[in-house]
Amino acid sequence: EVQLVESGGGLVQPGGSLRLSCAASGFTFSSSAMSWVRQAPGKGLEWVSSIYSHISNTYYADSAKGRFTISTDNAKNTMYLQMNSLKTENTAVYYCARGDGSMSGMDYWDKGTQVTDSS
Secondary structure, three states: OOEEEEEOOEEEOOOOOEEEEEEEEOOOHHHOEEEEEEEOOOOOEEEEEEEEHHHOEEEEOOOOOOOEEEEEEOOOOEEEEEEOOOOHHHOEEEEEEEEOOOHHHEEEEOOOEEEEEOO
16 A cells, blocks of 8 residues: 655744655655645645656756755655745645656645744
């Protein structure tokens, strides 16, 4: 059974940092594309970043470039999203998903974790 369990969300001040983790099980994590997607209040789903760790490729939405870093620890079957210099508009529910970042290309999602601007 495929499982994705996310952790690390919470309150953060503007300019602060937060790291999200996504622990995976039930599939070959090291050879799978993985992605982060978010949904801000009242808005639709927005792709944030994807990683193909088996070929060391990472991809970012323009809104994430330079401030967010996606990575994996294949020994722990875990994906991370390091978020720095957070802005108010980064308040959202963040989801990790297995797949390439396109809505049709992601087949398993976790329940999401809330990241909220504390200002």
